[in-house]
Amino acid sequence: MEDFLIGTQHLFTDPIGILIFVLALIAGLVFGAVPGLSLLTLGAVLLPFTAYLSSTHAIMLYGVIYVAGVYGGAVTAILFNIPGSVENAPTAFDGYPMTLKGESGKAIGYAVTCSAFGGTLAAIAMMAFTGPVADFAIRNFGPIEIFALVFFGLAVVAGIGTRSLSKGWLSLLVGLLIGSIGSDPTGGIPRFHFGTLYLHGGVHFVPLILGFFAVAEVFVQGLKLAKGEYQSPKVSVSYPSFFEFWKMKFVVVRSALIGFFCGVLPGIGATLAAFMSYNEAVRWSKNRANFGKGEPEGVVAPETANNAATGAAMIPLLALGLPGGALTAMMIGVFNLHDMDVGPLIMLEAHDLVWVLFASMFWASVAILLVGVVEAKGIVNLLRIPFPILAPTILIFATIGAFALRGNILDVYSMFIAGVVGFLMRKGDYSIPALVMGVILGQIGEDTFARSMVLLDYNVFAFFTKPISGILIAAGLITIVMNIIRHRQLFGSYYAEYKDENA
């Protein structure tokens, strides 16, 4: 506690520190919210300039933009179906339908509050348990356990975002197939590259998400405009009531735990956290049939989890020097620029600096709540921008974002192809969430499966010989069976009706 107070004192008694804190908070919110200009773009742009800041200011800057950026991406996911970054993609699954129903204010309210809650909780846990949690994760979670975790996550995906289980499975499998483009993770054998070097690296999921969400949405709304059926989403500034928040308590606690846990795993980060928590929200919800149609739990779960993962990702980063994602990898670069190496000695070598980082991330989460409540009332007015202005703006930002990711023109092509495919999929009632999750979790899953097979002597049943993986795989299999049974019960009649309507 004393360390935290000293860190807070350092932060708020230094005018330059306060200035950087505020600017980082605003920049994180803006870059997180503008599709394509993700917090990674901001992090990359700022990296060389951090050499001119003191080490404390530089590290604090990255901690704050990380927290703010992860929240910022939720805004456009909710208002325009355009996730600001990958970890906000599941937020769009239900956030945007809420906007279409005239509940944009509530959706943003949930996102603000839960992001702040998840981030604050993780910051507290980060301060309390950095050492032991990192130690547990690194000793007990290897490729075998992570693959089992991914399998568990994929098991529920097929039922989301469509009324037809077969179309859900088909979407998921196509996603897994797309995720397998590029060099295979073990042997490095190139697959599906059609003779071009561009595809050796695979199709990155960021342009796919921009395409499936942003571009496809522009096409869908553009078609409506052409047909004279376009209606602007209703602007609503109503904030969720305390009672509505209270109903979410289990979702919030569960998602915070998932987020924290995924964030701690080296190399996994906030993306898996958001998708896994969304899956679990679907799995445990009483309103399962409402997911994909504007279920508030579908906003609460990923937004709590992805912000919880930000604090958790600091644990392996600081304790072991192992980054949880791209931004935390950049933070290693910032430490190096200031002649410091993250890792087991950092708490001794740069004790005060680490506590300023902890304090800044804690206060950034709290600030999101304050800024976000005000922002939620105002930002929904973005919906008043006329579509003929909004659509090309979205396409320009999405194109810049896709190219800026790694300077590869293929990513822009991928984005537009994904936009067309996403448009057709929506027309055909296929599941975009299942496809996107197939790509993301599939890439993690294939890599960990390949390494698991080496360790398990290519015996798939050996997953059951290890307690954690055995439980997770068994739970995944049970989920698939339950999914089939529940889906038949819930959607059997709807789908028959749907088929009749479209006959």
Next chain:
Amino acid sequence: MKKFLNNALLAVLASAVSGFGLIASSSVSAAGPDGYPNRPITVICCYGKGGGSDQAVDAIVGPAAKIMNAKINKINITGGGGLNCLPEFLQAPADGYTLLQHIDTLPSRYVEGRIDLNPVTDVESLVIMNVAPTMLFINGEDERFITDGKADWDKVVAYAKQGEGNLTVSNINIPMELVSMAVVENHFGFKAKQVLTGKSAERFGAVIGGQLDVLMEQPGDVSKYVEAGQLKPVLALWPTRFDNFPDVKALGADYGLDWDPLLRFRGMFVKQGTPPEIVEYLAEVFAEAYKSDEHQDFVKRKSLDIVDSFRSRADTTKIIEDSVGVYISQFRELGLPIREGL
């Protein structure tokens, strides 16, 4: 605020003075042949921001830009294990305004047949600014492989020989490392189980967390874990022991393996066809930049001074040519596929 402005002013002045000092003390002229460079130069870095290659580029590009009094922009084109950047490089004109930073995968992937860019005939080497030897490491608390507090390679070998695949190795899917491990296996007569991943966090974490037995890595990249006692070097894949690790046995000196170790290197290249005077000028500039205090600090910080980390243009060209031959023979010996016609 006043303090900040003063600091900012000092920083600007210090940068200007150090830049002037660098130019003044440099033996290379700021103006190149025929007024080159008269516009910004682009360096293509084929690996991600914040990673080892990215940091290496930053460390040398800063002093190089000061020497030339020119702007150098860096772009990171990642993916494909460092291959996705090549089309961008190949499409650029051979005018010395587009430079490529790449590593030893350039010759190895060519020999493998993964890329058509011939590193001997299609590029001009400028310099190598990082050379890193490879070592094997064990978990610092793994008592199975420790004798009197020191990592004991003989114990590792004994354990590995108890059964095929008994020993697990955390490695990366790059030919340099794979060939090096195969050489170790053949020499000591065991077969390890290699778990490959390009993510360094997971690669290091697997051994630090006790899930795998041995890590193959360059010492500079894991120095902090070694200092903290979480990893212990157990074998140097080098003809002699290193001064920094006098207790760690070496493949050549201690186990009699007569083998030229493969090198992890990071170098700068331009396209074949670039005017020769510009190639020579750039090579001189980067050689000078290597010697700068700014770059030498980086070399020391990353433990890249364990061996001489710099190779001149002539040496780099020879290393690239030799590497192609070495990989051909090593791939043949190990029964790995080789591109047709080699």
